[in-house]
Amino acid sequence: MKSKxxxxxxxxxxxLALTIVGLLMAFPLLxxxxxxxxxxxxxxxxxxxxFPDPIQFSxxxxxxxxxxxxxxxxxxxxxxxxxxAGAMFTSSLCAFGFSRIRWKGRDFVFTLILSSMILPSAxxxxxxxxxxxxxxxxxxxxxxxxxxxxxxGAFYIFLLxxxxxxxxxxxxxxxxxxxxxxxxxxxxxxxxxxxPPMMVVMLFAFxxxxxxxxxxxxxxxxxVRYTVSVGLQLFMTGHVSAWSxxxxxxxxxxxxxxxxxxxxxxxxxxxxxxxxxxx
Amino acid sequence: xxxxxxxxxxxxxxxxxAGWLFVxxxxxxxxxxxxxxxxxxxxxxFTEYNIISPPEFLGWDNYRELFDGTDPTFGSAVxxxxxxxxxxxxxxxxxxxxxxxxxxxxxxxxxLFRTLVFLPSVVPVVAxxxxxxxxxxxxxxxxxxxxxxxxxxxxxxxFYSTGTVLPTLILLWxxxxxxxxxxxxxxxxxxxSELYEAVEVDGGGFWRKTVHxxxxxxTPSIMFCTIISFINAVQCFAPVYAIxxxxxxxxxxxxxxxxxxxxxxFFNMGKxxxxxxxxxxxxxxxxxxxxxxxxxxxxxxxxx
Numbered sequence: 001m002k003s004k005x006x007x008x009x010x011x012x013x014x015x016l017a018l019t020i021v022g023l024l025m026a027f028p029l030l031x032x033x034x035x036x037x038x039x040x041x042x043x044x045x046x047x048x049x050x051f052p053d054p055i056q057f058s059x060x061x062x063x064x065x066x067x068x069x070x071x072x073x074x075x076x077x078x079x080x081x082x083x084x085a086g087a088m089f090t091s092s093l094c095a096f097g098f099s100r101i102r103w104k105g106r107d108f109v110f111t112l113i114l115s116s117m118i119l120p121s122a123x124x125x126x127x128x129x130x131x132x133x134x135x136x137x138x139x140x141x142x143x144x145x146x147x148x149x150x151x152x153g154a155f156y157i158f159l160l161x162x163x164x165x166x167x168x169x170x171x172x173x174x175x176x177x178x179x180x181x182x183x184x185x186x187x188x189x190x191x192x193x194x195x196p197p198m199m200v201v202m203l204f205a206f207x208x209x210x211x212x213x214x215x216x217x218x219x220x221x222x223x224v225r226y227t228v229s230v231g232l233q234l235f236m237t238g239h240v241s242a243w244s245x246x247x248x249x250x251x252x253x254x255x256x257x258x259x260x261x262x263x264x265x266x267x268x269x270x271x272x273x274x275x276x277x278x279x
Numbered sequence: 280x281x282x283x284x285x286x287x288x289x290x291x292x293x294x295x296x297a298g299w300l301f302v303x304x305x306x307x308x309x310x311x312x313x314x315x316x317x318x319x320x321x322x323x324x325f326t327e328y329n330i331i332s333p334p335e336f337l338g339w340d341n342y343r344e345l346f347d348g349t350d351p352t353f354g355s356a357v358x359x360x361x362x363x364x365x366x367x368x369x370x371x372x373x374x375x376x377x378x379x380x381x382x383x384x385x386x387x388x389x390x391l392f393r394t395l396v397f398l399p400s401v402v403p404v405v406a407x408x409x410x411x412x413x414x415x416x417x418x419x420x421x422x423x424x425x426x427x428x429x430x431x432x433x434x435x436x437x438f439y440s441t442g443t444v445l446p447t448l449i450l451l452w453x454x455x456x457x458x459x460x461x462x463x464x465x466x467x468x469x470x471x472s473e474l475y476e477a478v479e480v481d482g483g484g485f486w487r488k489t490v491h492x493x494x495x496x497x498t499p500s501i502m503f504c505t506i507i508s509f510i511n512a513v514q515c516f517a518p519v520y521a522i523x524x525x526x527x528x529x530x531x532x533x534x535x536x537x538x539x540x541x542x543x544x545f546f547n548m549g550k551x552x553x554x555x556x557x558x559x560x561x562x563x564x565x566x567x568x569x570x571x572x573x574x575x576x577x578x579x580x581x582x583x
Contacts, residue, residue: 010485011386014381014384014386015386015387017381018381018382018386018392021378021381021392021395021396022391022392022395022396025395025396025398025399025454026395026398028399028407028410028411028414028454029398029399029402029410031410031413031414031421032406032410032413035413044419048421048424048425090304090305091305093301093302093304094301094302094304094305096301097297097298097299097300097301097302098302101294101297101298101301102294102298103294103295103297103298103299104295104298106298109302109306112309113305113309116309116313118506118510118562118566119313119559120510120513120514120535120558120559120562121514122513122514122516122535122538122539122555123320123555123556123558123559123562124312124313124316124317124320124555125539126320126538126542126548126551126552126555127315127316127317127319127320127323127552127555128312128315128316129542130316130319130320130323130330130548131311131315131316131319133330147308147312149304150304150305150307150308150311150312151304151305151307151308151309154305157305182297182301186301207401210403211401211402211403211404213403213404213405213517213520214516214517214539218543228403229403229404229405229406230405232403232405232406232409233405233520233521236409236521243413246409246413247409247410247413249409250406250409250410253403253405253406254402254403254406257401257402257403258398258401258402261397261398261401262394265394265397
C-alpha cells in the first residue's frame with residue numbers, strides 16, 4: 001500500500017519535472033514563432049503578450065524582400081544534399097572496408113582516423129582554408145562539399161562500422177560461395193540491412209551541413225551565393241532592432257532542419273542505441 | 280602444398296587491395312584535410328603571412344609574442360576559455376545526464392519529451408544566438424520581464440556585463456544538450472536491469488540505485504561525453520561571433536574567436552597558426568592524461 005502511494009507520487013513528480021523541462025526547452029522556439037507573427041509594436045508590450053493578435057505574415061515578406069533568402073535556401077539545399085549523398089556513400093564504403101575485410105594495417109589506420117575526431121575542427125579551419133586557397137577554389141562550394149566525398153568524417157564511419165560488426169558473417173560467407181565479390185556484398189547485403197544507421201548518417205550529415213556557419217562564412221565571398229546560416233547573420237547585422245522580421249528570418253532558417261528532424265526522429269534514438277555508441 | 284600456399288597469398292593480396300580500395304576516400308581525406316593542414320599550419324606558424332605577399336620567416340617570434348605580453352588579448356582569450364570550459368563542461372555533462380535519466384524513466388509521452396529536449400540541438404547556432412539575444416535583452420526581452428512579473432527584479436544583464444556573459448553563454452550551451460543526452464540515454468538503457476533488481480531486493484531506493492549501479496555502469500559514457508563536451512567547449516565560436524564579439528571588454532574573447540579574428544580580420548595567418556598550435560598541443564597533453572588515468576575509474580563490460 002505504502003509503496004503504491006510512493007509510486008504514484010514519484011510518477012506525478014516525474015511528469016511535472018518532464019513538463020517543466022519540456023516547456024523550458026521549447027520556450028525559446030515558441031517565443032521566436034510568436035514574435036515572428038506579431039506586429040513590431042505588440043512585441044514590446046509589458047507584461048509580455050503571448051499570442052499575436054492579429055497574426056500577421058508581413059514579417060516573413062520582409063525576410064524575403066531584404067535579402068534573397070529564397071536563393072540562400074536553394075544554395076544551402078544544393079550544398080547539403082551533395083554533401084550528404086557523399087557522406088552516406090563514402091562513409092559506408094569505408095565502414096565496410098574496416099569491418100568486413102581483413103587487411104594489413106587495418107586496425108592501425110582505423111585508430112589513426114578515429115584520433116582525428118579529437119582534433120578540434122576550429123584548429124584546422126585556417127590551414128585548411130590556406131590549402132584550398134592555394135589550389136584556387138576560393139569562392140566555390142567545393143570546400144563545403146568535397147569533404148563529404150572523402151569519407152564524410154570519422155564519426156559516421158565509426159557509427160556504421162559498429163553497426164556492420166553486428167551483422168553475422170554467415171551472410172558474407174554464403175555470398176562468397178555464390179561467387180560474389182566484395183562490392184556486391186557491400187551493395188546487396190550490407191546496405192539493405194543498414195537502413196536505420198544510414199538514416200542516422202543522412203540526418204546528421206544533412207543537419208551538420210545545413211547548420212554549418214563557420215565554413216560558409218570563410219569560403220563564400222559572393223553575397224548571392226551565401227547559405228541560410230550566413231544569410232541570417234547578415235540579416236541581423238543589417239536589421240539590428242527589427243525583432244519581428246528577425247525572428248521571422250530565424251524561423252525560416254530553422255524550419256527545414258526541424259521538419260526533417262521531426263520526420264526522421266524516431267530513427268535517431270533507435271539508430272544510436274542500436275549501433276552501440278555509448279562510450 | 281605449394282599450390283595451397285600460393286592460393287592463400289593470393290587471397291591475402293586480394294583482401295589487402297580490396298581493403299585499401301574501400302577505405303581510400305577517408306585515407307585521402309585524412310591526408311588532404313587533416314595531415315596536410317596540420318603540417319602546413321605548423322610551417323606557417325613560424326612565419327608572418329597575410330596571403331597576399333609571400334610568407335616571411337620569423338622563427339619563434341609568433342609564439343614568443345603570445346607569451347611575453349605583446350598581445351594582452353591572448354591572456355584574455357586563455358582566461359575566458361579556461362573559465363568557460365572548466366566551469367561549463369561539468370555543468371553540461373551533469374545536466375545532460377540528469378536529462379537523460381529523467382527521459383529514461385517510464386513516463387507517458389516519453390518520446391515527445393525526448394524530441395523537445397533534442398530539438399534545440401538541431402537548430403543552427405546562429406539562429407539560437409539570435410533568439411537568445413532577443414530573449415535576454417535586459418529591458419525589452421521576455422526573460423527579465425517575466426521574472427519581474429513573478430517578483431524577481433534582479434535586472435540581470437545576461438550578455439551585457441563582464442560578470443554574466445560567460446554564465447549566459449554556458450546557459451545557451453545547456454539548452455542544446457540534446458545530442459549528449461541521447462548518448463547518455465543509450466548508455467543508461469544498456470545497464471542490466473538485474474543490478475537494479477538486486478538493489479531493490481536489498482531494500483535500496485532511488486538514491487542507492489543511482490550511486491551504486493547507474494553511475495559506475497555508465498562510466499564509459501561519462502568519459503566519452505566529457506571528452507566530447509570538453510572539445511566542443513573549447514571550440515565555441517558561433518555565439519561569440521553572432522552575439523558578443525568577444526565583449527564586453529574581452530570578457531568573452533573565447534579562444535577560437537580570438538584565432539579567427541587574428542586570421543580573417545587582421546590577416547595575421549602566421550600568428551593565427553601559432554595560436555592554433557598552442558591549443559592543439561595543450562589538448563593533446565590533456566587527452567593523453569585523461570586516457571592514461573581512465574583505467575582507474577572506467578568500467579568496460581566487455582573487459583579490456
